Amino acid sequence: MIRVELPHHLRTLAQVSGAVTLEVEEPVTLRRVLDELETRYPVLRGTIRDHDTLRRRAFLRFFACEEDLSHSATDDLLPEAVRTGREPLLVIGAIAGGALEAVS
Amino acid sequence: MSRVRVLVGTRKGAFVLTADGKRESWEVSGPFFAGWEIYHMKGSPVNPERIYVSQTSGWFGQVIQRSDDGGKTWNAPGGGVQKSPEGFPVGESNRFSYDTSEETGRPLTTHQWYDGTQHPWEFKRVWHLEPSLRDAEAVYAGVEDAALFRSGDGGHSWQELAALRGHGTGPQWQPGAGGMCLHTIVLDPKDPERIYIAISAAGAFRTDDGGKRWKPINKGLRSESIPDQDAEVGHCVHHIAMNPRRPGVLFMQKHWDVMRSDDAGDTWREVSGNLPTDFGFAIDVHAHEPETVYVAPITSDSLHFPMEGKLQVWRSRTGGDEWEAMTKGLPQKDCYVNVLRDAMAVDSMDECGIYFGTTGGQVYVSPDGGEHWRPIVHDLPAVLSVEVQTLT
Numbered sequence: 433m434i435r436v437e438l439p440h441h442l443r444t445l446a447q448v449s450g451a452v453t454l455e456v457e458e459p460v461t462l463r464r465v466l467d468e469l470e471t472r473y474p475v476l477r478g479t480i481r482d483h484d485t486l487r488r489r490a491f492l493r494f495f496a497c498e499e500d501l502s503h504s505a506t507d508d509l510l511p512e513a514v515r516t517g518r519e520p521l522l523v524i525g526a527i528a529g530g531a532l533e534a535v536s
Numbered sequence: 537m538s539r540v541r542v543l544v545g546t547r548k549g550a551f552v553l554t555a556d557g558k559r560e561s562w563e564v565s566g567p568f569f570a571g572w573e574i575y576h577m578k579g580s581p582v583n584p585e586r587i588y589v590s591q592t593s594g595w596f597g598q599v600i601q602r603s604d605d606g607g608k609t610w611n612a613p614g615g616g617v618q619k620s621p622e623g624f625p626v627g628e629s630n631r632f633s634y635d636t637s638e639e640t641g642r643p644l645t646t647h648q649w650y651d652g653t654q655h656p657w658e659f660k661r662v663w664h665l666e667p668s669l670r671d672a673e674a675v676y677a678g679v680e681d682a683a684l685f686r687s688g689d690g691g692h693s694w695q696e697l698a699a700l701r702g703h704g705t706g707p708q709w710q711p712g713a714g715g716m717c718l719h720t721i722v723l724d725p726k727d728p729e730r731i732y733i734a735i736s737a738a739g740a741f742r743t744d745d746g747g748k749r750w751k752p753i754n755k756g757l758r759s760e761s762i763p764d765q766d767a768e769v770g771h772c773v774h775h776i777a778m779n780p781r782r783p784g785v786l787f788m789q790k791h792w793d794v795m796r797s798d799d800a801g802d803t804w805r806e807v808s809g810n811l812p813t814d815f816g817f818a819i820d821v822h823a824h825e826p827e828t829v830y831v832a833p834i835t836s837d838s839l840h841f842p843m844e845g846k847l848q849v850w851r852s853r854t855g856g857d858e859w860e861a862m863t864k865g866l867p868q869k870d871c872y873v874n875v876l877r878d879a880m881a882v883d884s885m886d887e888c889g890i891y892f893g894t895t896g897g898q899v900y901v902s903p904d905g906g907e908h909w910r911p912i913v914h915d916l917p918a919v920l921s922v923e924v925q926t927l928t
Binding site: 475489 | 572615
């Protein structure tokens with residue numbers, strides 16, 4: 433089982449508490465984990481990666497085992513500790529802006 | 537007895553304010569979608585219990601929410617765990633993909649960027665949701681980068697009305713300070729094929745055939761901030777309002793200038809008259825008096841707050857040109873908030889109520905057409921939008 437920890441707003445949106453556990457077929461890559469996550473929770477489609485390009489949204493990051501996987505190829509194997517469920521994959525809202533002073 | 541439900545979108549969530557017809561004692565519920573920007577929420581005129589919400593975030597993108605019980609409970613249409621007959625997940629309520637198909641006229645894919653180069657369209661967020669006047673399942677969405685989408689299935693899926701972007705002037709459109717947004721959608725109650733929209737900073741546009749063909753309707757607008765001051769497009773229209781009983785007459789708050797059209801937007805004339813400043817964002821029309829118009833003057837494009845710290849709504853009972861300040865109950869010193877373009881609304885009670893929200897988190901009501909004001913709430917997050925439902 434793969435464990436995925438979502439940021440507060442996405443947990444609220446998906447109506448889950450704590451880490452999400454997913455069954456992901458081998459080979460366990462970031463793309464496959466996100467595919468499964470979006471299959472289980474369609475409301476998360478578009479909130480982590482773009483609908484059409486599947487590129488990571490700019491102000492989100494993927495961390496695991498004290499590493500930043502945000503710029504890794506999405507078809508790379510995830511760290512073994514994530515693949516075996518010992519460590520979670522963390523989806524993090526970046527400490528950055530993202531809110532434009534729009535509307536006016 | 538009738539009652540009112542005020543839908544308030546803020547920088548940090550949605551709120552629903554309800555009162556009976558006296559509009560004196562208010563119940564406040566929310567925040568809904570706490571922490572998210574709620575650019576707009578609006579109820580269906582066909583089924584007032586159906587409310588559509590634009591929930592957006594710089595981090596997590598766009599979500600459409602919907603209530604079918606007047607705001608008590610919410611769901612993202614299509615966002616639940618569902619499978620197609622083939623076993624694939626379905627439901628993509630937050631998917632707004634620009635149309636690039638040849639069948640729909642191969643819409644242009646670039647617009648003018650701040651540096652004068654051409655830039656591809658990129659979806660940012662939904663600014664405005666306009667439910668159909670005839671079908672509770674149908675709703676229009678005005679988005680940034682500027683385009684118009686429609687859902688015919690209650691917000692489950694969205695299709696672009698691509699002929700707007702593709703009609704010819706698209707490459708001349710450019711973003712205003714708030715982005716290149718389609719922020720205003722006005723549906724003609726008498727002619728279901730006629731839709732007005734407005735884009736910052738491109739101007740106003742109209743279709744007379746349900747969105748197949750569009751034309752700019754900016755004749756009479758003059759804008760000092762563009763090289764050709766009366767160009768066909770390029771004007772920073774802030775908002776357009778209409779009295780449903782007289783759909784051919786439109787009122788516009790432009791970046792500067794308050795304008796009026798008596799021919800469905802074909803031509804405009806300035807009606808700023810004696811306003812102390814004709815810069816502003818919000819404008820609306822009295823529910824029962826088509827010549828009574830309200831604006832919230834803002835000092836200037838450099839100073840986005842009321843003049844001299846005095847919060848004022850100005851009313852014209854002559855369809856423009858002659859205006860009077862309506863200030864009773866509004867702060868008349870040390871007030872430096874803004875009133876944004878979608879943050880003014882009117883109810884349709886016998887005595888028309890006027891509402892507006894501020895970036896300081898106040899929502900004010902005047903239950904007597906602007907004569908007297910009082911705050912419903914003082915301390916919400918910055919108010920982005922205000923809509924009112926009159927319920928029986």
